[in-house]
Amino acid sequence: MKVSDLGERRLLERIRARLPKPPGHVVVGIGDDAAVVEVARNTRVVVTTDALVEGVHFDRAFSTPADIGHKALAVNLSDLAAMGATPVWALLSLALPDGTAVEDVEALVDGLVGLANANSVALVGGNLTSSHNQIVVDVTAGGTVHPRRVLLRDGGRAGDLLFTSGTIGAAAAGLEMIKAGLPPSPANEQCFSKYRRPDARVRLGRALSATRAARAAMDSSDGLADAVRQLAEASGCGAEIDASQLPIDDGARRWWVSQGVDPVDRSLVGGDDYELVIAVPPKWRGRLRQVTRRVSDPSLRCVGVLTRTANEYVVVRDGRRERLTGGFEHW
Numbered sequence: 001m002k003v004s005d006l007g008e009r010r011l012l013e014r015i016r017a018r019l020p021k022p023p024g025h026v027v028v029g030i031g032d033d034a035a036v037v038e039v040a041r042n043t044r045v046v047v048t049t050d051a052l053v054e055g056v057h058f059d060r061a062f063s064t065p066a067d068i069g070h071k072a073l074a075v076n077l078s079d080l081a082a083m084g085a086t087p088v089w090a091l092l093s094l095a096l097p098d099g100t101a102v103e104d105v106e107a108l109v110d111g112l113v114g115l116a117n118a119n120s121v122a123l124v125g126g127n128l129t130s131s132h133n134q135i136v137v138d139v140t141a142g143g144t145v146h147p148r149r150v151l152l153r154d155g156g157r158a159g160d161l162l163f164t165s166g167t168i169g170a171a172a173a174g175l176e177m178i179k180a181g182l183p184p185s186p187a188n189e190q191c192f193s194k195y196r197r198p199d200a201r202v203r204l205g206r207a208l209s210a211t212r213a214a215r216a217a218m219d220s221s222d223g224l225a226d227a228v229r230q231l232a233e234a235s236g237c238g239a240e241i242d243a244s245q246l247p248i249d250d251g252a253r254r255w256w257v258s259q260g261v262d263p264v265d266r267s268l269v270g271g272d273d274y275e276l277v278i279a280v281p282p283k284w285r286g287r288l289r290q291v292t293r294r295v296s297d298p299s300l301r302c303v304g305v306l307t308r309t310a311n312e313y314v315v316v317r318d319g320r321r322e323r324l325t326g327g328f329e330h331w
């Protein structure tokens with residue numbers, strides 16, 4: 001059997017089935033944005049890893065080497081943010097074809113280190129290896145979190161309000177614009193930069209953790225619809241999204257309208273947002289106000305609610321209830 005016969009999720013299930021039961025010091029194992037390990041009494045280390053593969057995650061015609069370095073770290077910091085962790089260190093493993101220009105490698109490292117410095121993250125090591133055709137940028141990142149303040153995916157309950165940070169759809173629209181050869185302009189700049197250099201919501205994740213304002217959290221690396229479904233599924237709930245509340249990026253909306261496609265559908269399934277999606281009980285809204293006082297950018301928008309009906313994911317649009325589809329699987 002080939003991996004393409006199985007798909008990403010079933011392949012992951014098979015891998016999990018081969019592992020022994022995790023020992024007691026593994027607080028959170030496979031299945032969340034990152035793992036949480038108790039390395040010493042009352043000390044939690046949060047670790048995650050994510051690779052960017054040329055031709056799959058990036059194209060050197062669409063992103064500069066510095067953009068690629070930035071994004072390779074950002075996607076990892078985003079997973080740490082979704083756990084409420086403070087990032088501390090990162091490892092960088094590079095697979096490079098023979099003909100890779102040294103200046104490109106230096107620019108990639110500079111892009112990564114720029115974001116690392118901005119977040120007080122130290123690049124502490126890594127690995128270099130040759131590859132046949134494609135560049136692979138593999139980053140592992142670690143951080144710390146207060147033992148009782150870890151943000152998990154599975155903590156949501158029916159009735160919790162669903163919020164997303166920032167806007168949705170910009171990165172997906174940005175990639176389409178870049179592919180279409182659209183020149184950068186003030187109107188679409190946000191879309192270009194969200195695709196090439198996503199921000200990780202590290203400060204927001206820390207504030208959510210410190211105030212205990214969220215009962216569940218994950219990042220929307222594969223789009224809002226995917227994050228809502230995964231958070232709801234892990235929490236044993238269904239979810240209902242209100243299409244009229246979606247914070248669709250203005251430039252993305254204009255682009256999709258100009259292309260004759262539906263901005264709501266596209267922004268829900270579009271990946272690479274790296275926003276935080278959280279579940280908040282209505283009575284915790286006071287705690288959420290503490291969060292927005294600490295971190296005003298990005299803003300938080302209530303886009304829906306967790307429901308009692310497990311596995312039912314709905315988007316309500318002009319009074320109609322439609323099935324919420326979306327999510328990305330490799331193979």
Ligand SMILES: [Mg+2]
Binds near residue numbers: 032079218
């Ligand atoms: Mg994630």
